[in-house]
Amino acid sequence: MVRRHVIWVLKARLRLKALLSTSEGYALLPWAALAGLLGALATIAFRESIHAIQFVLSGHSGSLVEMAKALPWYWRVVMPAAGGLVAGLFLIWSRRVPAGAMSDYMEAVTIGDGRLPMRQSLLRSLSSLFTIASGGAIGREGSMVQLAALVASLLGRxxxxxxxxxxxxxxxxxxxxxxxxxxxxxxxxxxxxxxxIGSIVMRHFGPILVASVVANITMRELPGYRPAYEMPAFPAIFGVEVVLFIALGAFCGVISPQFLRLLNRSRKEFQRMTLPVPLKLAIGGLGVGIISIWVPEVWGNGYSVVNSLLHAQWVWSFVVVVLVLKIIATALTIGAGAVGGVFTPTLFVGAALGYLSGLVAHGLWPHATSDPFAYAMVGMGAFLAASTSAPLMAILMIFEMTLSYQVVLPLIVSCVVAYFVARSISDVSMYDVTIKRHRDATDRLRLRGMQMRMLIRPTETVLPMTAGFDQISSMFLEYPVKYVYVVDEAGRYQGVLALGDLVRVMLKRREGDALTARNLLRRDDVHVISPNMGLADALQRFMTHPGERLPVVDGMCGTLLGVVHKSSVLDAYARLGASM
Structure with a gap:
């Protein structure tokens, strides 16, 4: 009996091992769960470190806006500047540490081998820590994600x-x-x-989803948990009000590219400064500090301001002031080179734009529209969809935050409209990897739809049907080609003259014999290409042709348009393969 039990256990182990070895996704599931657990702990450690530094600097922890309001005006100026200076010193230190791998998790996943440098990542996280804790207008999620990815990289290694x-x-x-x-x-x-990653494949998506769920359970089970955004109950939307959410999506789609362009412009302006990195970050922090003398709401990533918009009544003029100054503060912080995320500031801008739109709608139709907070919630998703070029992710994020089915319809139409409007205006995106992927997709479509008319080059090796022996000989002497093309009086393609035929005629030719291109013409020995022929068909023609070029002939009138070189066709194929 014992022996039978041992045999059964061994067989079960072998079957389990075979099952795990047949699927990479199955084998990664337990490690994905562990990565989710450790990633959650890493983000908690980063968040608590921010609170600790806040308490040391000011005696307050928690909301950065409340912290700023409790400080004298001069401390509001000094703290972001000093924090930027310290953050810059850590950033310089990180650049002097040999990396030996991709320092950004997106690069490590897309074009790297998954290895993240530990010392450099930790130093960059410390830089971000001081920027955020001292009031820098940047998101904390960037460093949280980087640290969680670093822990997963170390686990895999x-x-x-x-x-x-x-x-x-x-x-x-x-x-x-x-x-x-x-x-x-x-x-x-x-x-x-x-x-x-750019695609939803189950062998990737399964482990990633497991890691996300485990991280969420871990966060909920630990003491002190509270969601970043406290969403109120979303009202039911009926009738024509859906059109207003479509208009909100279009509004966010128009503003998003301008917001991202402003951030890029700020980066370029700071890069032109011939100053050390710590001084640049200090200047950016100083700008934030000066703005916060009058509007302390510009401090931090905007969590508390968004929660206030969702639960309190704001005057439209103050919303506009906070929105404009917060965008300027974010541009100063990010442009100076601070390490952090733009995700949370983007949600803030969307919430403010949505709130303003809701105020307008509620003012015009007070009894037929929802309160402004509903538009703020949808605006967060719409602006995020337009800025990240990821509408599905934006829809799911706001839905998960609200846990309300009522938000789905206005959220979907607003996010989709915002995405397409933003893409029609510009291909700019919050993440470089998204921009590159969109450009690669555009290149693939262009190359797949490429016709030979796009590769036509003019040719000088053309002779009339009446060309004599001397003219033919001169043409072959001037151009090192195997074939010369022959056209009639109207420029219509007739065939080719072959160098081999000319040599044989020269050996047998008697003095005084008349010889013209018509006598040596080969009509069907060389394939021709039509101007609307695709890459695949053209390559097939070249596979059976030993030469470097083929004539392009208009199929309607038979006119010789030029030539296409084999190297041009192969280069187009190489670019298509590289983009895929």
Whole structure:
């Protein structure tokens, strides 16, 4: 009996091992769960470190806006500048540390081998820590996601995963970090698959989703948990009000590219400054500090301001002031080179734009429209969809934050409209990897639809049907080609003259014999290409042709338009393969 039990256990172990070895996704599931747990703990450690530094600097912790309001005006100026200076010193230190790998988790997942440098990542996180804790107008989620991805990378390297498995595990860590920051496990998984990886494949999505869920459960079970945004109950939307949410989506789609352009312009302006990095960050912090003398709401990433918009009544003029100055403060912080995220400031801008739109709608139709907070909630998703070029992720994130089915219809139409409007205006996006992926997709479509008319080059090796022996000989002597093209009086293609035929005629030719191109003409020996022929068909023609070029002939009138070179066709194919 014991022997039979031992045999059964051994067989079960062998079957389990075979099952795990047949699927990379199955094998990664337990490690993805562990990456989710460790990623959540890493984000908690980063958040508590921010609170600790806040308490040391000012005696307050928690909301940065409340902290700013409690400080004298001169401390509001000094703290962001001093924090930027310290953050810059850590940033310089990180740049002097040999990395040996991709320092950004997105690069490590998309073009790297999944290895993240530990010392450099920790130093950059310390830089971000001081920027955020001292009032810098930047999101904390960037460093949280980076730390969670770093933990996953170290876990995979400890387990000796290959490059493909390590990349997936780093993606799991990134999803866990975003989930921990926003209490949105499904959206966290879709963020990584839709933005970072660029495709939803189950062998990737399964482990990433497991990591997100485990991270969310971990955050909820630990004491002191509270969601970043406290969403009120979303009202039911009926009838024509859906049109107003479509208009909100279009509004966010128009503003989003301008917001991202402003951030890029700020980066370029700071890069032109011939100053050390710490001084640049100090200047950015000083700008934030000066603005906060009058409007302390510009401090931090905007969590508390968004929660206030969702639960309190704001005057439209003050919303506009806070929105404009917050955008300027964010541009100063990010442009100076601070390490952090733009995700949370983007949600703030969307909430403010939505709130203003709701005030207008409620003022015009007070009995037929929802309160402004409903438009603020949808505006967060619409502006996020337009800025990240990831509408599905934005829809899921706001839905998970609200846990309300009522928000789905206005949210979907607003996010989709915002995405398409923003894409029609510009291809700019919050993340470089998204911009590159869109450009690659555009290149693939262009190359796949390429016709030979786009590759036509003029040719000088053309002779009339009446060309004599001397003219033919001169043409072959001047151009090192195997074939010369022959056209009639109207420029219509007739065939080719072959160098081999000319040589044989020269050996047999008697003095005084008349010889013209008509006598040596080959009509069907060389394939011709039509101007609307695609890459695949053209390549097939070149496969059976030993030469470097083929004539392009208009199929309607038979006119010789020029030539296409084999190297041009092969180069187009190479670019198509590289983009894929």
């Amino acid at each position: 400890l387990r000796n995963f290959d490059a493909e498995q390590l990349r997936i595990l780093v993606a799991c860590g990134a999803a866990a970090g975003l989930t921990s920051a926003y209490n949105a496990p499904i959206a966290g998984a879709f963020f990584v698959t839709e933005i970072v």
